[in-house]
Amino acid sequence: MIRFLLRRLGSLVAVLLVLSAVVFLLQQISPGDPARAALGANASRQAVDAERHRLGLDDPLPVQFVRFIAGALHGDFGTSYRTHRAVATDLASAFPATVELVLAAFVIALVLAGLFAASAALRWPFAGVYRGALLLGATAPPFLLALGGIILFYAQLDWLPASGQGTGGVGSAVSHLVLPATVLAIAPALAIGRILRAGLETTLVADHVRTARSKGLGEGAVLARHVVRNAIGPALAMAGLQLGFMFAGDVVVEQVFSWPGMGNYLANSIPTSDYPAIAAVTLVLGAVYVVVNTVADVLQTAADPRLA
Incomplete structure (x- = not known):
């Protein structure tokens, strides 16, 4: 039974890691610019570039993925563009x-x-x-x-x-x-x-x-x-x-x-x-x-x- 539990725990971690990778990749290939969405359609190009740098969107993808995983493990999903609150705060009331x-x-x-x-x-x-x-x-x-x-x-x-x-x-x-x-x-x-x-x-x-x-x-x-x-x-x-x-x-x-x-x-x-x-x-x-x-x-x- 212990061996079975260890196998299931390993499978659980692997599936969650794959799910995180899929969600991260979907974010990368989705149309639209997160920095633009955060600042609004009327923001200047310079402001958008600065926001992209602040969010780390110009970092290499492996660096962004590690940061994404680390944030998820700590319950930090960033700030909602719609409510302008921390996503974790929104989820704490919705979940x-x-x-x-x-x-x-x-x-x-x-x-x-x-x-x-x-x-x-x-x-x-x-x-x-x-x-x-x-x-x-x-x-x-x-x-x-x-x-x-x-x-x-x-x-x-x-x-x-x-x-x-x-x-x-x-x-x-x-x-x-x-x-x-x-x-x-x-x-x-x-x-x-x-x-x-x-x-x-x-x-x-x-x-x-x-x-x-x-x-x-x-x-x-x-x-x-x-x-x-x-x-x-x-x-x-x-x-x-x-x-x-x-x-x-x-x-x-x-x-x-x-x-x-x-x-x-x-x-x-x-x-x-x-x-x-x-x-x-x-x-x-x-x-x-x-x-x-x-x-x-x-x-x-x-x-x-x-x-x-």
Whole structure:
């Protein structure tokens, strides 16, 4: 197990280094001049040249890359051209909102996935209706699902707010969170639920499960002791992938619901060519994705040590 953890840690560092190199190169080949963007379109050529020198943009690329890595390791991503604040300060306010949204969506996705898998594997009544509704929701584009939720639950029923994070206490925060988190959870719930359903159906007909039933164990005990643990490994891996995708793919949801997170911050930074902000968000979301999948691999190996 220790060797496996060391291998995964080495892979984590290598992937993050490659991601940093890709982001750095994309900054270099992107159209536009960061110095010009920082000073404005009306700045003189002399002022732009001086700004390029101050930013170190006329240094050799290897020197710039080392400085980029060193800054990222210390949480220094430069100053946003749009907000004129340190990017790290902007991220410090946007990142918790994104974490709140994604973790709430992940919990909802796990609940929906568990219901999807159990209803299919155990042949619950009306399981087909639930699976059909989840499949329909997962195939709809996120922006369409979000708009449909706003029209139904805000405009028609007036049950839930349509935008913002909510600042009026726990009840307000939860009510503002329900719609965007559910929209973000639908597609991951179907992906995780399908893998878990396949694992449950395969394990339920395995020999050791038949033996456990023949010994007089109740169905609940059989499921808890002999079925779930053997079926959950692939679902854990898929859950890790989907959690990473949720961090990387919540831009649309945050935009539609005006959620003040990193996705919204990134979407507002792209039209203004705010390179430091774009690079920082890309690195942070990429790092979160890699770390989450590493943790999922470790959990999967803990559930089934044969994978180490």
